[in-house]
Amino acid sequence: MNIKLNSREPVYIQVIRYFKEQIAKGVFEPGQEISSRRELANKLKINPNTAQRAYKEMEEQGLIFTEGNLPSRITKNEMIIKQVREELILEAVSTFIVAVQSINVPLEEAINLVKKKYEENPNEQEGNR
Amino acid sequence: MNIKLNSREPVYIQVIRYFKEQIAKGVFEPGQEISSRRELANKLKINPNTAQRAYKEMEEQGLIFTEGNLPSRITKNEMIIKQVREELILEAVSTFIVAVQSINVPLEEAINLVKKKYEENPNEQEGNR
DNA sequence: TAATGTGTATTATATGATTAATACACATTA
DNA sequence: TAATGTGTATTAATCATATAATACACATTA
Numbered sequence: 001m002n003i004k005l006n007s008r009e010p011v012y013i014q015v016i017r018y019f020k021e022q023i024a025k026g027v028f029e030p031g032q033e034i035s036s037r038r039e040l041a042n043k044l045k046i047n048p049n050t051a052q053r054a055y056k057e058m059e060e061q062g063l064i065f066t067e068g069n070l071p072s073r074i075t076k077n078e079m080i081i082k083q084v085r086e087e088l089i090l091e092a093v094s095t096f097i098v099a100v101q102s103i104n105v106p107l108e109e110a111i112n113l114v115k116k117k118y119e120e121n122p123n124e125q126e127g128n129r
Numbered sequence: 130m131n132i133k134l135n136s137r138e139p140v141y142i143q144v145i146r147y148f149k150e151q152i153a154k155g156v157f158e159p160g161q162e163i164s165s166r167r168e169l170a171n172k173l174k175i176n177p178n179t180a181q182r183a184y185k186e187m188e189e190q191g192l193i194f195t196e197g198n199l200p201s202r203i204t205k206n207e208m209i210i211k212q213v214r215e216e217l218i219l220e221a222v223s224t225f226i227v228a229v230q231s232i233n234v235p236l237e238e239a240i241n242l243v244k245k246k247y248e249e250n251p252n253e254q255e256g257n258r
Numbered sequence: 259t260a261a262t263g264t265g266t267a268t269t270a271t272a273t274g275a276t277t278a279a280t281a282c283a284c285a286t287t288a
Numbered sequence: 289t290a291a292t293g294t295g296t297a298t299t300a301a302t303c304a305t306a307t308a309a310t311a312c313a314c315a316t317t318a
Contacts, residue, residue, distance in 0.1 A: 010275075010276065010277095011276080011277085012276085012277095021231050021232055024232045025232055025233050036293075036294065036295085037294085037295075037296095038293080038294085039293095046277085047276090047277050047278055047279090048278090049276090049277065049278070049279085050276075050277065050278090052295080052296075052297095053276090053277095055295090056296090066294095066295070068284080068285075068294085068295085069283085069284055069285060069286095069293085069294040069295045069296085070285090070294070070295085071293095071294070071295090072294095072295085085232065088228070088231075088232050089229075089232065089234055089239070089242060090242075090246075091228070092224075092225055092228035092229055092232075092234075092239070093225075093239070093242045093243050093246050094246065095221075095224065095225070095228070096221055096222075096224070096225040096243060097243060097246055097247055099217070099220070099221035099224070100218075100221055102150050102154075102217075103150055103153045103154055103214060103217050103218065103221075104154050105218055105221075107243070107244070107247050110218070110221070110222070111240055111243065111244075113218065113219075113222045114222050114225060114226060114236070114240065115236070115240075117222050117223065117226055118226055118236050136274090139304085139305060139306085140305085140306070141305090141306090165263075165264065165265080166264085166265070166266090167263080167264085167265095175306085175307090176306065176307045176308070177307095177308095178306080178307065178308080179305090179306060179307075181265085181266075181267090182306095184265090185266090195264095195265065195266095197264085197265085197314075197315075198263085198264040198265045198266085198313080198314055198315065199264065199265085199315085200263095200264070200265090201264095201265080259318105260317100260318090261316100261317085261318075262315100262316080262317080262318090263314100263315085263316080263317100264313100264314080264315075264316090265312105265313090265314085266311100266312080266313085267310100267311080267312080268309100268310085268311080268312105269308100269309085269310085269311105270307100270308080270309080270310105271306100271307080271308070271309095272305100272306085272307070272308085273304105273305085273306075273307090274303100274304095274305090274306100275302105275303090275304090275305100276301105276302080276303080276304100277300105277301080277302070277303090278299100278300080278301070278302080279298105279299085279300075279301085280297100280298085280299085280300095281296100281297080281298080281299100282295105282296080282297080282298100283294100283295090283296085283297105284293105284294080284295085284296105285292100285293085285294075285295105286291100286292085286293080286294090287290100287291085287292080287293100288289105288290090288291080288292090
């Protein structure tokens with residue numbers, strides 16, 4: 001559990017993104033049991049309702065599921081998992097392109113900067129080999 | 130004046146970013162007179178106080194300056210303008226790298242996606258040739 | 259001179275989103 | 289049976305932001 005919460009963005013949104021990233025990376029595996037609302041709230045020092053809100057939205061999006069009053073689990077639907085991954089990638093790519101175009105930086109130059117910057121501080125978060 | 134305001138982010142922040150982009154692109158030239166607070170508020174259908182807040186911050190950052198009670202102007206300090214441009218580029222690059230790393234997408238793959246996506250919808254906003 | 263248009267400042271209010279505080283039903287288990 | 293841990297739901301409180309309502313000094317201009 002390695003989330004850094006910022007105050008600029010709603011906490012439940014940040015929680016959802018974190019889960020999406022873990023799912024996309026495969027750190028959270030299909031069918032895997034996840035922390036209960038209260039447990040997550042404790043870990044992150046947030047209100048249980050905020051955790052609940054995040055979980056509720058994730059459930060609506062099919063990312064997790066809940067049977068009875070058992071702890072929720074990561075979806076077993078591989079299609080959804082694939083979509084999450086693609087959504088995150090697409091979002092990153094789109095954001096980058098929009099930003100670059102908005103200040104008229106040529107694509108090649110922007111890509112070179114990415115490569116350079118990437119080499120400067122390579123892979124901070126590995127952890128899954 | 131082509132700002133699309135979203136409701137997720139403070140309006141004055143969005144206004145500041147817009148000005149930064151225009152300055153970085155050179156659309157707003159050094160010394161150029163800009164809209165008055167009230168005029169901007171009218172154009173964007175926002176409150177004059179919100180415009181004032183944006184301008185005040187930009188003044189503190191040295192992006193614009195005001196002499197007496199004349200309309201404010203874009204800074205003539207080329208160094209600052211250069212810095213704004215670099216700040217925006219660096220921000221875009223960093224955001225992209227963080228996003229890509231957070232889901233373990235190899236850099237090469239990410240860059241290829243950028244190139245592909247870029248070709249699909251090339252330069253929407255030219256306008257300054 | 260009066261009107262208008264600048265920038266600037268202060269105080270109060272409204273709004274919407276977020277978070278907090280509780281409560282309830284249910285199931286498991288000690 | 290009582291306690292604990294689930295998910296779920298409702299209502300209240302908090303908070304940052306935006307807006308509203310004014311006011312003032314100054315300069316230009318009709």
